[in-house]
Amino acid sequence: xxxxxxxxxxxxxxxxxxxxxxxxxxxxxxxxxxxxxxxxxxxxxxxxxxxxxxxxxxxxxxxxxxxxxxxxxxxxxxxxxxxxxxxxxxxxxxxxxxxxxxxxxxxxxxxxxxxxxxxxxxxxxxxxxxxxxxxxxxxxxxxxxxxxxxxxxxxxxxxxxxxxxxxxxxxxxxxxxxxxxxxxxxxxxxxxxxxxxxxxxxxxxxxxxxxxxxxxxxxxxxxxxxxxxxxxxxxxxxxxxxxxxxxxxxxxxxxxxx
Amino acid sequence: xxxxxxxxxxxxxxxxxxxxxxxxxxxxxxxxxxxxxxxxxxxxxxxxxxxxxxxxxxxxxxxxxxxxxxxxxxxxxxxxxxxxxxxxxxxxxxxxxxxxxxxxxxxxxxxxxxxxxxxxxxxxxxxxxxxxxxxxxxxxxxxxxxxxxxxxxxxxxxxxxxxxxxxxxxxxxxxxxxxxxxxxxxxxxxxxxxxxxxxxxxxxxxxxxxxxxxxxxxxxxxxxxxxxxxxxxxxxxxxxxxxxxxxxxxxxxxxxxxxxxxxxxxxxxxxxxxx
Numbered sequence: 001x002x003x004x005x006x007x008x009x010x011x012x013x014x015x016x017x018x019x020x021x022x023x024x025x026x027x028x029x030x031x032x033x034x035x036x037x038x039x040x041x042x043x044x045x046x047x048x049x050x051x052x053x054x055x056x057x058x059x060x061x062x063x064x065x066x067x068x069x070x071x072x073x074x075x076x077x078x079x080x081x082x083x084x085x086x087x088x089x090x091x092x093x094x095x096x097x098x099x100x101x102x103x104x105x106x107x108x109x110x111x112x113x114x115x116x117x118x119x120x121x122x123x124x125x126x127x128x129x130x131x132x133x134x135x136x137x138x139x140x141x142x143x144x145x146x147x148x149x150x151x152x153x154x155x156x157x158x159x160x161x162x163x164x165x166x167x168x169x170x171x172x173x174x175x176x177x178x179x180x181x182x183x184x185x186x187x188x189x190x191x192x193x194x195x196x197x198x199x200x201x202x203x204x205x206x207x208x209x210x211x212x213x214x215x216x217x218x219x220x221x222x223x224x225x226x227x228x229x230x231x232x233x234x235x236x237x238x239x240x241x242x243x244x245x246x247x248x249x250x251x252x253x254x255x256x257x258x
Numbered sequence: 259x260x261x262x263x264x265x266x267x268x269x270x271x272x273x274x275x276x277x278x279x280x281x282x283x284x285x286x287x288x289x290x291x292x293x294x295x296x297x298x299x300x301x302x303x304x305x306x307x308x309x310x311x312x313x314x315x316x317x318x319x320x321x322x323x324x325x326x327x328x329x330x331x332x333x334x335x336x337x338x339x340x341x342x343x344x345x346x347x348x349x350x351x352x353x354x355x356x357x358x359x360x361x362x363x364x365x366x367x368x369x370x371x372x373x374x375x376x377x378x379x380x381x382x383x384x385x386x387x388x389x390x391x392x393x394x395x396x397x398x399x400x401x402x403x404x405x406x407x408x409x410x411x412x413x414x415x416x417x418x419x420x421x422x423x424x425x426x427x428x429x430x431x432x433x434x435x436x437x438x439x440x441x442x443x444x445x446x447x448x449x450x451x452x453x454x455x456x457x458x459x460x461x462x463x464x465x466x467x468x469x470x471x472x473x474x475x476x477x478x479x480x481x482x483x484x485x486x487x488x489x490x491x492x493x494x495x496x497x498x499x500x501x502x503x504x505x506x507x508x509x510x511x512x513x514x515x516x517x518x519x520x521x522x523x524x525x526x527x528x529x530x531x532x533x
Contacts, residue, residue, distance in 0.1 A: 147356055149352045149354050149356050150356040150358070152321070152324070152326050152350060152352070153350045153351075153352070153356065153425075153426075154373065155324075155325070155326055156324040156325065156326060156348040156349075156350040156435065157347055157348065157349075157350075157370050157373045157374050157429075158347055158348075158373065158374060159373045163372075163373055167358075167369065167372070167373075168358065171358070171360050172358075174360075246360065248359045248360045248409060249359065249360075
């Protein structure tokens with residue numbers, strides 16, 4: 001890691017620390033009740049003390065998210081390729097995709113519960129539906145983006161459609177694909193927790209619902225912190241993979257996350 | 259599919275032939291004629307430059323010969339066969355160098371070898387030995403020694419265009435299509451690349467179609483200049499250029515050279531008035 005990257009990372013960490021400090025100070029200064037907004041120190045303490053009880057729920061949420069995300073990735077890529085390889089399919093399917101993606105995912109949870117009962121299955125499905133559209137749209141857009149001159153060069157050489165796809169179209173779509181994975185993995189989290197808060201008996205979403213109904217506000221916030229932390233970790237993992245696979249699209253100094 | 263045998267005339271092969279070719283673009287009422295009743299015969303080893311007012315169908319002819327476009331009417335023969343009948347492995351370079359950013363310069367240049375037979379058959383085996391040397395030798399000729407491992411974005415526009423020429427020539431094509439390859443470069447780089455292109459051409463004598471707006475470029479490089487009329491395009495003048503080779507920048511100061519470019523300028527001006 002170069003010294004510039006270290007400095008940039010240091011800035012990001014400082015900002016997070018600063019936010020917690022301000023929060024803590026505000027709680028003390030304005031005598032905010034812990035029922036309304038607990039102090040970060042109290043939340044971290046709860047997180048630490050309750051960890052044995054939280055841990056299985058964290059694993060449950062993580063597993064549900066990864067399964068939903070994995071399925072979303074496979075189906076999303078398949079759909080994206082299907083839509084993206086032909087200009088007609090792209091134009092025809094786009095309105096439908098936009099329509100589906102604008103449906104609030106909260107609205108589909110009850111339907112999944114109706115079909116599959118409460119528990120892990122609706123959570124996986126909600127994660128899937130939440131994360132799939134950015135993947136489909138990005139893969140389709142990546143494949144549909146062409147450089148006509150490059151294709152002319154290849155066709156004049158006598159390249160087949162497969163050769164053009166393999167040598168130009170697919171590599172060019174890679175940055176779109178990985179950019180969508182970063183977004184999709186965090187969205188899958190949102191979907192999982194959403195479903196867990198509505199109909200499940202395990203997972204961070206469930207913990208938070210139960211904590212809030214028993215006015216254990218620090219525990220509810222501890223759940224939030226756990227989620228945020230997991231989100232950052234997963235995002236970073238995919239950002240790192242993206243950097244490795246298609247660093248050519250990001251180029252040098254812009255390698256910082258996001 | 260009509261297949262005719264390449265006719266020979268005084269031992270010279272006609273490599274490309276356009277017979278009464280018409281190209282119409284668009285659909286319904288919005289059609290326009292890009293090319294009208296064009297006849298053209300190009301012998302193997304010709305360096306043909308096409309000049310004319312913009313939109314006159316220069317690039318259309320290029321695309322017809324490269325097999326990227328089908329004529330609305332008429333016939334296009336390349337190497338004696340109707341276009342599209344067989345893989346010909348035509349080298350092509352545009353104003354935009356279109357180097358693929360995920361490949362190194364060398365990998366970019368070697369791309370045609372991956373596609374054109376017979377090279378593609380042994381690509382896996384030869385890509386780190388024979389083909390690599392071939393690419394490096396070509397890079398050296400255009401003054402890019404040591405840049406093979408760089409990425410496209412690390413190179414300037416002029417360097418990318420040099421690499422672009424390498425990519426168009428790596429598989430020793432019989433036909434080379436150049437669509438304003440130096441249009442975006444500054445005057446000095448451009449003139450330097452003329453000399454380089456001339457050297458490369460003199461080595462293997464491929465047949466070249468060069469589309470250009472630069473009349474000095476046409477006069478410097480070509481052995482034959484076609485002047486085209488405004489749309490619908492037709493060849494109005496077909497002039498042989500026989501300055502001895504290798505031509506140098508000195509050549510461009512000779513009176514014969516200036517006379518030629520002035521003549522061309524007058525003809526294009528007249529063609530534009532005819533709109």
